[in-house]
Amino acid sequence: MSSIILEARDLRYRYPRGLEAISGISFHIRRKEKIALVGPNGAGKSTLLTMFNGMIRPDSGLMLFDNQPIRYDTASLRTLRKRVGFVLQHPDRQIIAPTVYQDVAFGPTNLGYTDDDIKRVVTLALRHVGLEGFERRPPHQLSGGEKKRVAIAGVLAMDPDVLVLDEPTSGLDPSGSEDIMELLDELNHEGKTIIISTHDVELAYPWADRAILMLGGKILQEDIPEVAFGNPEYIRRAHLSLPTLLELHRELQKRGFLLQGKKPRTVLDMMQCFEAILKKTFCQTRPGAITICNVDRDSRELLLLWCSSHLSISTGAMGTRAKQRAENEQISLDFTYGVIDKCILKALLGEDSLILTTETMVNRVYQRVDAYCRESGICIPVKQLDDSTQPIRENAGGGK
Amino acid sequence: MFEELLEDIAQKNGIREINTYLKLVTGLGAILLCLLSTSYIPPLFIALVLTGAILFLARVDAKTYAELFIVPFWFAVMSVAGIILIYGGQDVFWSWDLLPSFSLSITRESINQGMLVFCRVIGGMSAMIFIALTTPMTDIFIVFRQCRVPEVVIDLMMIIYRTIFILMDQVIQIYHAQVMRLGYSTWRESIHSFASLCGAAFIASWDAGEDLIRAMDARCYDGKFALLGENRRVERIPGLVVVVFLLLSTAVVIASGTITII
Numbered sequence: 071m072s073s074i075i076l077e078a079r080d081l082r083y084r085y086p087r088g089l090e091a092i093s094g095i096s097f098h099i100r101r102k103e104k105i106a107l108v109g110p111n112g113a114g115k116s117t118l119l120t121m122f123n124g125m126i127r128p129d130s131g132l133m134l135f136d137n138q139p140i141r142y143d144t145a146s147l148r149t150l151r152k153r154v155g156f157v158l159q160h161p162d163r164q165i166i167a168p169t170v171y172q173d174v175a176f177g178p179t180n181l182g183y184t185d186d187d188i189k190r191v192v193t194l195a196l197r198h199v200g201l202e203g204f205e206r207r208p209p210h211q212l213s214g215g216e217k218k219r220v221a222i223a224g225v226l227a228m229d230p231d232v233l234v235l236d237e238p239t240s241g242l243d244p245s246g247s248e249d250i251m252e253l254l255d256e257l258n259h260e261g262k263t264i265i266i267s268t269h270d271v272e273l274a275y276p277w278a279d280r281a282i283l284m285l286g287g288k289i290l291q292e293d294i295p296e297v298a299f300g301n302p303e304y305i306r307r308a309h310l311s312l313p314t315l316l317e318l319h320r321e322l323q324k325r326g327f328l329l330q331g332k333k334p335r336t337v338l339d340m341m342q343c344f345e346a347i348l349k350k351t352f353c354q355t356r357p358g359a360i361t362i363c364n365v366d367r368d369s370r371e372l373l374l375l376w377c378s379s380h381l382s383i384s385t386g387a388m389g390t391r392a393k394q395r396a397e398n399e400q401i402s403l404d405f406t407y408g409v410i411d412k413c414i415l416k417a418l419l420g421e422d423s424l425i426l427t428t429e430t431m432v433n434r435v436y437q438r439v440d441a442y443c444r445e446s447g448i449c450i451p452v453k454q455l456d457d458s459t460q461p462i463r464e465n466a467g468g469g470k
Numbered sequence: 471m472f473e474e475l476l477e478d479i480a481q482k483n484g485i486r487e488i489n490t491y492l493k494l495v496t497g498l499g500a501i502l503l504c505l506l507s508t509s510y511i512p513p514l515f516i517a518l519v520l521t522g523a524i525l526f527l528a529r530v531d532a533k534t535y536a537e538l539f540i541v542p543f544w545f546a547v548m549s550v551a552g553i554i555l556i557y558g559g560q561d562v563f564w565s566w567d568l569l570p571s572f573s574l575s576i577t578r579e580s581i582n583q584g585m586l587v588f589c590r591v592i593g594g595m596s597a598m599i600f601i602a603l604t605t606p607m608t609d610i611f612i613v614f615r616q617c618r619v620p621e622v623v624i625d626l627m628m629i630i631y632r633t634i635f636i637l638m639d640q641v642i643q644i645y646h647a648q649v650m651r652l653g654y655s656t657w658r659e660s661i662h663s664f665a666s667l668c669g670a671a672f673i674a675s676w677d678a679g680e681d682l683i684r685a686m687d688a689r690c691y692d693g694k695f696a697l698l699g700e701n702r703r704v705e706r707i708p709g710l711v712v713v714v715f716l717l718l719s720t721a722v723v724i725a726s727g728t729i730t731i732i
Contacts, residue, residue: 123688148690156688162639163681164688167695168631169608177689208481208608210635224689 072101074137075232075263076122076154081131083117091117092128093287099265101231104258106274106295107267109284110309115236115267116159118284122234122265123154152181155225159236161217162209170196170212170220171205177228195227199253200390215246222253232263239270248407249393251277256389259430275299275313276335276408283308296333315340322347338411341418342446355420357448360413360439363455365395366429376455377401377424384416384423388435392426401426410438417450424455476538480606484529489704490609492712496520497601499716504593509726510585513593516719520596528604538599546591554584582730607631625695633678640674641667 076099083092091114099105107115120126121133124140124147133140135150158164167173174195178188196202199219209217218238225233238254239247251273258264268274274281274295281298283290285308291298296316299305305312312320315334323329327347334340363373377383377399386405387393396403405412413423425435432454439452480486485493500520504513524530559579567573608631614624644667648654653663 125684125688148692151688151690158681158685158688160681162636163678164685166629166632166682166685168611168628172628172695176686176691176695179694180690180692182692206608208477208606208635209632210639211478211481228689 074098075101075135077134077137078121079132079134081118081121081128081133083121083126083128091287092121095131095287095289097282097289097292099263101263102258102261103263104254104277104279105265106278106281107265107284108269108271108274108281108308108310109290113284113308114287115284119234119236119265119267120156122232123151123156125156152228153230154232154234155228155230157221157225157233157235157238159240161214161221164221164224165209165217168208169205170201170207170209173209173220174223174227177224181228191227191229195223198226198390199223200394215242215249218242218250219253226257230262232265233257235264235266237268238266239268239273245406247273252388252407253390256428256431259434269310271299271310271313275315296335300333319343336408336411338414338442341415357450358417358420358422359451359453360417360435361422361424361453361455362432362435363424363426364429364432365392365426368455370399372456374399380422380424384413384421386413386423386425388425388427388431391428396426410435414439414442414450418448476602477606479530479534479603483604485527485604486606487702488708489702490605490613492704492708493605494601494613496712496715497597500597500600500719501594503716503719503723504590504597507590507723507726508586509723509729510589510731511726511729512719512723513589515722516593517596519715519719520600524596524600524603530603535599535603539595542591542595546588550584550588553587554580557583578732581732585731621695628695629682633675633682636678637671637675641671644670
C-alpha cells in the first residue's frame, strides 16, 4: 500500500445563506489511486472537490495534503495548487487565454518558469493530450473534447501530483468520454493520483480503484467499485443505476447460480462467470496471439510491413500518441477503449490482434494478460513487433 | 455572428503565416498613402491591389468580401452625395436656392472633392479589411507587446477577446431559446424579450467573471498572463512584395499629382 496523499477529517461546509453542502466527511486517498466520486446532483461532489486545492475552506474539520494540514495563506496555497491540479467541469470557464499555447502556458508562467522551460512543458503537455499542432488555435474554434483536453493540458503543464477533475466526461460523446477516461488511465499509469466526480456509473465502474458514493453532503459508502456500486439500496438512494454487468451478475445469482470469485468488472470477467456456469471453456481452439507495437520505438516501415502481411487483423490503440500514430499511418482501429480486454476476447476466439501503444503502457499489456492467464489457465502468447527490443517484463511467466 | 466570422476567416486565411509586421505595414501604409494622395487615382490603385491580395493571396471568399464592403460602401455614397451638394465652388453646373442664405449646388470643385473622398474611403476600407481578414487578433497581441503597450492593457485585451466569444455563445443560446418560445412574435414581446436577454447576458457575464478569477487562482495566478508566441520571421519574397507595393503606390501618388476627374 502506498502512502496517503489526501485526507479529510470531519469536513463541514455551509454556503453563505445556504444549506450545509458538506456535513461531516472523512476519508483518505492514497498515492496513485483512481478515485471516482459518485452521487446525484447537489450531493456536494463539486464542493468537496474544490476543497482539495484550497479553493473552498471548510468551516470545520481538517484537510490534509501529504500528511500536512492545508494552510490557507497565499504562499502555501500556491504550492498546494501546483501539486493538486484542478480541471473544471466547463472547459470554457477554465480556458482563459486567446490561444491554446498561451492557455497551457498560463500556469507555468505564473510559477515563474523560464521561457525555455515553459516551451518545453507546454509542448510536452500538449503532446500528452494529443493536441500537437494546436498551439496557435483560438479555443472557441475547438470541439468540446478538444477544449477538455486543452483544460487538462493546462493543468498537466504544472506537473501536479494529484489531478482533480469535475465531471470530466460531461457534454462529450461516448467515444470522446472513453478517450478522456483512457487519457486519465495513462496519466495514472505515469504515477498521478486521479480523482474524478461523475454521474456515469458505467464509465466509473471499470475505471476506478475505489468509488465514493455521496448523498446529501455525506459519504454513503466508500469501497472498491464492486462493493460501492453493488448495493441496490444505496444505488437507488443516490439516484444512480446499477452497472449492467453487476445487475446481470445479481440476476444470475438470484437464479441459483453459484458464482465464485470476485464480481465481474469487465466483459472479460463476465465471460469467466459464464464459463463457470456452463462448466466449459469458451476457448476451444488454440488462443490467438497478441502483438504489441511500441509506437515510441518501432519504426514506421516495420509497422506498415507487418500490417500489410497481416491484413484484416483486429487492431487496437492505447494511449493518445498511439491513436495519433494510427491516424497518421491510416490504420483503422477496431478498439480504442478497454483495448487489452478486447484483444484477450479476440484471442479466446482464436484470432490474432495488434495493440499499438506507448512505451509506458507496454508492460501493462503484459501484466493484464499475465493476470488473466493465471486466473483462467489459458496461455495467450504476447509478443512485440520488434523482437530484438524485448523490455524487462514485470510479473513475467504467467499462464501455464 | 459577424465578429466571429471575421476572426475565423483571419485565423485560417492564406497568408496567416506571413510576418505580422509586414501585413500591418502594408495596411497602415496603404491608409496613409490614401490620405496623402491629392488625386483620386492612387486610392483606386491601392484598393485594386489589396482586393486582389485579399481574394487571391489570402483566398477569402469573394462573396464574404463583398458583404463586408457593402455597408461602408453605401455609407460612403451617402456622405459623398452630401459633400457634392454643399461643398460649393466657382464652376457651377446646377444650383438650387433652398433658403435665402443657403443653397445646394453641384460644381466642378465639389464633384472633384467628392470623388477624392469617395476613392479615399474605398482605398482605406480595403486596407482595413485587408488587416482584419489576414491578421488575427492573437497575432496583433504579440505586436502590441513588442511595441511596449502596457502589460495590463494587453492582459485585459486578451481576457476580453476570450470572453467575447463565450458571452456571444451564451447570448445566441438565450436568443434561440426565446425565439423557440415565440419570444419575438410581436413588437411588444420583442422589447420584453430583448430586455430579458440583456439581463440574462449581464448575469451570465458576472458569473463568467467570477469563474475566471477562480480558474486563474486554481492555476497559481501571480499577476502574470501567459507569454505570447513568437512572430514569424520576415521572409525575403513577402518582404520584397510589400516594399514594391508601397514604392509603386508612392510613385502613383506622386505621378498622379492633382489629376481630377473633371
